[in-house]
Amino acid sequence: MTPMKSGTTESGPDPVKVLLVDDRSEDLLAMKAILDQPGYEIVTARSGEEALVRLLRDTFVVILLDVAMPGLDGFETATLIRQRARSRSIPIIFVSSALHDVEQVFQACFSAGVVDFLPKPIDPRALRGKVAVFAHLFRQARELDRRGDALREAERKERDFADAMYQITFEEAPIGIGHVTVDGTWLRANQRLSELVGRRREELPLLRLEDLVHPEDREDLGDAIKSILVGGKAIRRQQCRFVRPDGSVVWIVVTISPLRDSRGTPVQLTIVEDISEQKRLEESLVASEARFAHLQQSPLFGVVIEAPDGALTDANDTFLAMIGHSRDDLSAGKIRLRELTSLDYDEVDARAREELRAQGFCATHEKAYVRKDGQLVYVLFGAAALGPPERGIIGFALDITDRKHVERERAEILCELRASVQARDDFLSISAHELKNPLTPIVLMVTTLLAHARKTREPMSSESLVRHLEPVERGILRLERLTDALLDVSRLTVGRLELGAEDVDLADLVRAVVDRMRPEIERARCRVSLQLSPGVVGRWDRARLEEVLRNLVANAIKYGADKPIEIEIEGDERVGRVSVQDHGIGIAAGDQARLFTRFERRVPVQNYGGFGLGLWIARQIVEGHGGTISVSSEPGEGARFTVELPRAPARRRAEEQEGI
Amino acid sequence: MTVEDDSTPRLKILVVEDDADIQEVMRMALDLMLEDRLHEVITASNGAEALEELRKATPDLVLLDLMMPIMSGSELLEVMRRDDRFRDVPVVIVSAWSREAAAVVGAQGFLSKPVNMDDLLHVVEKYG
Numbered sequence: 073m074t075p076m077k078s079g080t081t082e083s084g085p086d087p088v089k090v091l092l093v094d095d096r097s098e099d100l101l102a103m104k105a106i107l108d109q110p111g112y113e114i115v116t117a118r119s120g121e122e123a124l125v126r127l128l129r130d131t132f133v134v135i136l137l138d139v140a141m142p143g144l145d146g147f148e149t150a151t152l153i154r155q156r157a158r159s160r161s162i163p164i165i166f167v168s169s170a171l172h173d174v175e176q177v178f179q180a181c182f183s184a185g186v187v188d189f190l191p192k193p194i195d196p197r198a199l200r201g202k203v204a205v206f207a208h209l210f211r212q213a214r215e216l217d218r219r220g221d222a223l224r225e226a227e228r229k230e231r232d233f234a235d236a237m238y239q240i241t242f243e244e245a246p247i248g249i250g251h252v253t254v255d256g257t258w259l260r261a262n263q264r265l266s267e268l269v270g271r272r273r274e275e276l277p278l279l280r281l282e283d284l285v286h287p288e289d290r291e292d293l294g295d296a297i298k299s300i301l302v303g304g305k306a307i308r309r310q311q312c313r314f315v316r317p318d319g320s321v322v323w324i325v326v327t328i329s330p331l332r333d334s335r336g337t338p339v340q341l342t343i344v345e346d347i348s349e350q351k352r353l354e355e356s357l358v359a360s361e362a363r364f365a366h367l368q369q370s371p372l373f374g375v376v377i378e379a380p381d382g383a384l385t386d387a388n389d390t391f392l393a394m395i396g397h398s399r400d401d402l403s404a405g406k407i408r409l410r411e412l413t414s415l416d417y418d419e420v421d422a423r424a425r426e427e428l429r430a431q432g433f434c435a436t437h438e439k440a441y442v443r444k445d446g447q448l449v450y451v452l453f454g455a456a457a458l459g460p461p462e463r464g465i466i467g468f469a470l471d472i473t474d475r476k477h478v479e480r481e482r483a484e485i486l487c488e489l490r491a492s493v494q495a496r497d498d499f500l501s502i503s504a505h506e507l508k509n510p511l512t513p514i515v516l517m518v519t520t521l522l523a524h525a526r527k528t529r530e531p532m533s534s535e536s537l538v539r540h541l542e543p544v545e546r547g548i549l550r551l552e553r554l555t556d557a558l559l560d561v562s563r564l565t566v567g568r569l570e571l572g573a574e575d576v577d578l579a580d581l582v583r584a585v586v587d588r589m590r591p592e593i594e595r596a597r598c599r600v601s602l603q604l605s606p607g608v609v610g611r612w613d614r615a616r617l618e619e620v621l622r623n624l625v626a627n628a629i630k631y632g633a634d635k636p637i638e639i640e641i642e643g644d645e646r647v648g649r650v651s652v653q654d655h656g657i658g659i660a661a662g663d664q665a666r667l668f669t670r671f672e673r674r675v676p677v678q679n680y681g682g683f684g685l686g687l688w689i690a691r692q693i694v695e696g697h698g699g700t701i702s703v704s705s706e707p708g709e710g711a712r713f714t715v716e717l718p719r720a721p722a723r724r725r726a727e728e729q730e731g732i
Numbered sequence: 733m734t735v736e737d738d739s740t741p742r743l744k745i746l747v748v749e750d751d752a753d754i755q756e757v758m759r760m761a762l763d764l765m766l767e768d769r770l771h772e773v774i775t776a777s778n779g780a781e782a783l784e785e786l787r788k789a790t791p792d793l794v795l796l797d798l799m800m801p802i803m804s805g806s807e808l809l810e811v812m813r814r815d816d817r818f819r820d821v822p823v824v825i826v827s828a829w830s831r832e833a834a835a836v837v838g839a840q841g842f843l844s845k846p847v848n849m850d851d852l853l854h855v856v857e858k859y860g
Contacts, residue, residue: 505828505829506828508828508844508845508846509751509754509828509845510753511845511846512751512754512757512828512845512846512847513754513756513757514846515846515847515848516754516757516758516761516846516847516848516849516852517757517760517761519848519849519850520760520761520764520765520849521764522849523765523849523850523853524764524765539760540760540764543753543756543757543760544757546753547753547757550753592752595752596752630801631801633777633801657801657802
């Protein structure tokens with residue numbers, strides 16, 4: 073016989089055991105023969121006692137029990153079988169020749185707990201049939217059991233597996249996990265949770281969730297927990313703080329889900345994540361953003377952020393004000409630093425960007441941006457990359473326009489000063505030369521007279537002395553005049569020339585000047601004709617105007633020797649006009665413009681001596697009176713100088729006229 | 733003061749100077765210096781006059797100012813040197829400019845203004 077095992081064997085279904093109990097061996101054999109087929113394992117017992125022994129060892133699908141047996145009869149045996157738990161449920165079929173009455177049979181069956189009856193002699197078909205039924209039932213039951221077992225086994229395995237997985241997950245998770253009862257006490261906690269709260273696991277059941285939480289956060293958490301209890305909804309990611317026994321605080325985020333454990337008890341699955349790092353990052357980010365915003369708001373300098381494509385993505389108000397654009401312009405993406413940069417600084421800009429690419433920052437440099445209104449704003453600019461190129465650039469700009477203007481002004485002033493100093497040096501050297509001319513007669517005559525007087529014992533007559541000294545006197549006068557002119561020039565340069573004001577009749581003035589200059593006029597063989605309208609009077613500086621006229625006449629004599637000179641006066645109620653006409657060499661148009669500048673001479677230095685200052689001084693004086701001096705001339709035709717003066721002039725400080 | 737006798741050899745000095753006062757003083761100073769000697773001082777106020785005087789009579793010495801109208805001193809000198817008649821006439825420049833600044837070629841001497849008598853006398857004695 074193959075041993076019992078689940079499933080079918082090759083010879084058919086698993087054999088089931090049938091117990092035949094009869095004291096008569098021929099009956100046993102007969103029954104055995106009837107039941108001899110694959111699938112049955114027949115076990116025989118010749119007495120009740122033997123049957124009981126067999127029943128200790130095996131289990132049978134059915135017991136065929138002879139009623140009439142010596143010793144324990146069928147009834148007693150059945151009763152004993154029934155009493156035993158092991159064999160209680162095995163169906164027993166009485167086999168008897170003694171019972172024929174149906175009533176008797178049922179009584180006997182019921183009383184003994186027997187299920188069926190077979191009369192002797194046994195009908196083989198009945199025997200086979202009844203055993204088959206019970207075998208079938210047994211098999212079915214066994215199959216069910218087997219399936220049940222298998223199922224339970226599978227379930228158990230699965231549960232074990234799930235438990236194991238959960239256990240591992242629970243224990244090993246890098247986040248804190250715990251179970252909390254409905255009223256908040258800890259049922260269990262994993263290692264990580266224990267670490268987070270700073271308490272050993274054994275301590276936790278004594279504590280409630282609330283006890284671990286920072287007092288300030290308890291209310292919020294408590295409210296959240298209540299909502300679970302009421303609505304059965306989970307709390308997701310509530311931030312709060314745990315306070316550890318040592319007083320340290322750890323920021324956590326807690327998720328609480330209502331569950332039931334395997335016993336059906338409601339628990340709250342509490343998942344706790346340490347967000348200290350996150351909090352730290354948040355705080356430092358907030359701080360950094362605050363610092364940055366502070367910087368951004370700074371009225372001191374402009375801050376810009378430029379995207380890799382060159383568009384400005386952000387700029388503070390200061391910068392926008394600098395470049396004269398609105399925030400809308402910025403948002404519209406219309407502002408690009410490269411386009412803003414003034415052309416003059418393109419090269420500087422390109423170099424800076426190269427530096428930026430190469431080393432992540434560029435040295436501060438000056439540049440200029442063209443504002444929306446077209447004006448230039450000068451800035452000191454520096455920039456640094458915000459990280460890899462895709463993050464863009466942050467730039468800082470300090471407005472130095474004022475400084476630039478000051479610089480430029482200073483440079484201009486320096487230039488002017490230098491020019492001034494140079495001009496003065498030139499002037500000094502020219503002056504020194506010019507003084508030599510009037511000095512010459514003085515030096516020569518005085519040294520000659522002295523030498524002569526030393527040499528000869530003869531006294532010189534007064535008349536002779538006078539004749540000899542008159543040129544000296546004239547020289548002295550000239551010298552005086554020249555030094556006065558020098559002083560005037562210096563005063564005019566510094567702007568300290570103060571013009572006097574008295575009633576001056578132009579005609580009188582002209583006549584006086586011509587009288588005083590008569591010797592020179594005659595020596596130059598010029599004939600002076602005057603056309604002087606009377607009554608042209610104004611409030612002017614007499615001495616200075618005299619100087620102007622003297623200068624004009626002297627020029628006429630010098631450049632128009634041997635030729636006539638005409639002096640005219642005219643005027644109306646507003647202005648007085650005097651003109652001096654010579655018939656000398658004249659002045660080319662190109663030279664006319666430069667005539668009244670400080671050191672100009674009309675002709676090459678070699679051909680003419682004399683101050684270039686005369687006309688310039690004349691101009692300062694005339695313009696100081698609010699008037700004008702002009703010349704008209706053709707080369708070879710002489711020159712006509714005209715002075716026009718307002719009769720009641722507005723005073724202008726000489727320095728205002730010093731236009732270069 | 734000029735000596736009238738034509739037969740006596742006279743020291744002729746031509747003074748070319750546009751400034752009237754200087755011209756006058758030079759004549760008076762020369763007259764005083766040379767009062768014991770027969771001499772004649774001729775004056776010209778510009779280059780054209782000077783040439784005219786030169787043609788009339790060759791002087792023993794020309795005292796030449798540089799800064800003159802129409803024809804400057806150096807221009808006159810150039811003309812003189814190109815003319816056979818006047819090539820060898822001694823010329824002394826009298827100028828407010830320094831010798832280097834004047835940079836004149838062809839003159840025998842240089843007197844810088846203001847001229848003092850000793851220098852002038854020295855020149856006259858040298859060439860007279």
